Amino acid sequence: MASIRRLVLDVLKPVEVATVSFARELSDLDGVDATAVRLVETDREVQNVTLVVEGEAVDFERVEACIESLGGTLHSVDEVVCGEFVPEEHVAHADATWLR
Numbered sequence: 001m002a003s004i005r006r007l008v009l010d011v012l013k014p015v016e017v018a019t020v021s022f023a024r025e026l027s028d029l030d031g032v033d034a035t036a037v038r039l040v041e042t043d044r045e046v047q048n049v050t051l052v053v054e055g056e057a058v059d060f061e062r063v064e065a066c067i068e069s070l071g072g073t074l075h076s077v078d079e080v081v082c083g084e085f086v087p088e089e090h091v092a093h094a095d096a097t098w099l100r
Contacts, residue, residue: 001058003031005086013052013072015042019049026066027065031057050078054086 006063013022019037033055041048053063064074081087 002082004080004082005054005056006060006079006081007051007053007058007060007063007077009051009053009074010078011049011066011067012046012074012075013049013070015045015047017070017072019047022070022072025070026051026053026063029059029062029066030061032063046066088091
Protein backbone atom coordinates (compact mmCIF):
# COMPACT_ATOMS: atom_id res chain seq x y z
CA MET A 1 0.00 0.00 0.00
CA ALA A 2 1.29 3.50 -0.86
CA SER A 3 2.38 5.64 2.08
CA ILE A 4 0.70 8.95 2.91
CA ARG A 5 3.02 11.91 2.26
CA ARG A 6 0.68 14.80 3.03
CA LEU A 7 -2.63 15.38 4.81
CA VAL A 8 -4.63 18.59 4.94
CA LEU A 9 -7.28 18.37 7.65
CA ASP A 10 -10.06 20.63 8.92
CA VAL A 11 -9.91 20.34 12.72
CA LEU A 12 -11.81 21.82 15.66
CA LYS A 13 -9.55 22.18 18.73
CA PRO A 14 -10.12 23.55 22.24
CA VAL A 15 -8.93 27.15 22.79
CA GLU A 16 -7.06 26.09 25.94
CA VAL A 17 -4.74 23.86 23.88
CA ALA A 18 -2.10 26.25 22.52
CA THR A 19 -1.67 26.10 18.76
CA VAL A 20 2.12 25.72 19.16
CA SER A 21 1.66 22.75 21.52
CA PHE A 22 -0.90 21.24 19.17
CA ALA A 23 1.52 21.40 16.22
CA ARG A 24 4.46 20.09 18.27
CA GLU A 25 2.54 17.08 19.60
CA LEU A 26 1.55 16.08 16.08
CA SER A 27 5.05 16.63 14.69
CA ASP A 28 6.43 14.20 17.30
CA LEU A 29 4.49 11.30 15.77
CA ASP A 30 6.49 8.62 13.95
CA GLY A 31 6.51 9.21 10.20
CA VAL A 32 5.71 12.93 10.53
CA ASP A 33 8.44 15.32 9.37
CA ALA A 34 6.51 18.61 9.60
CA THR A 35 3.22 20.14 10.67
CA ALA A 36 1.60 23.49 10.02
CA VAL A 37 -1.50 24.84 11.73
CA ARG A 38 -3.45 27.81 10.37
CA LEU A 39 -6.19 29.45 12.43
CA VAL A 40 -9.41 29.79 10.46
CA GLU A 41 -11.89 30.90 13.13
CA THR A 42 -12.02 31.36 16.91
CA ASP A 43 -15.02 30.96 19.18
CA ARG A 44 -15.07 31.25 22.98
CA GLU A 45 -14.21 27.62 23.58
CA VAL A 46 -12.97 26.24 20.26
CA GLN A 47 -10.83 27.12 17.27
CA ASN A 48 -11.28 25.87 13.73
CA VAL A 49 -7.84 25.21 12.22
CA THR A 50 -6.39 23.85 9.00
CA LEU A 51 -3.78 21.24 9.82
CA VAL A 52 -1.12 20.21 7.31
CA VAL A 53 0.88 17.07 8.15
CA GLU A 54 3.77 15.92 5.97
CA GLY A 55 6.24 13.06 6.16
CA GLU A 56 7.64 9.96 4.53
CA ALA A 57 4.96 7.68 5.98
CA VAL A 58 2.18 9.52 7.81
CA ASP A 59 -0.12 7.20 9.78
CA PHE A 60 -3.61 8.70 9.44
CA GLU A 61 -5.02 6.72 12.35
CA ARG A 62 -2.24 7.94 14.68
CA VAL A 63 -2.75 11.53 13.56
CA GLU A 64 -6.48 11.25 14.21
CA ALA A 65 -5.88 9.64 17.63
CA CYS A 66 -3.42 12.41 18.57
CA ILE A 67 -5.93 15.10 17.56
CA GLU A 68 -8.56 13.41 19.73
CA SER A 69 -6.15 12.99 22.68
CA LEU A 70 -5.60 16.77 22.57
CA GLY A 71 -9.37 17.33 22.74
CA GLY A 72 -9.78 18.04 19.02
CA THR A 73 -12.25 16.76 16.47
CA LEU A 74 -11.52 15.94 12.85
CA HIS A 75 -14.12 17.65 10.65
CA SER A 76 -12.87 16.66 7.22
CA VAL A 77 -9.96 15.35 5.20
CA ASP A 78 -9.42 18.10 2.62
CA GLU A 79 -6.36 16.70 0.82
CA VAL A 80 -4.34 13.49 0.75
CA VAL A 81 -1.11 12.86 -1.16
CA CYS A 82 0.13 9.26 -1.36
CA GLY A 83 2.99 7.53 -3.12
CA GLU A 84 6.69 7.95 -3.67
CA PHE A 85 6.68 11.77 -3.92
CA VAL A 86 4.49 14.88 -3.68
CA PRO A 87 3.22 15.76 -7.18
CA GLU A 88 4.61 18.99 -8.70
CA GLU A 89 1.32 20.93 -8.43
CA HIS A 90 1.41 20.43 -4.66
CA VAL A 91 5.05 21.38 -4.13
CA ALA A 92 4.40 25.11 -4.41
CA HIS A 93 1.57 24.87 -1.87
CA ALA A 94 3.63 22.64 0.41
CA ASP A 95 6.04 25.42 1.35
CA ALA A 96 3.38 26.90 3.68
CA THR A 97 3.64 30.43 2.22
CA TRP A 98 0.15 31.00 3.58
CA LEU A 99 1.74 31.11 7.06
CA ARG A 100 3.78 34.21 6.23
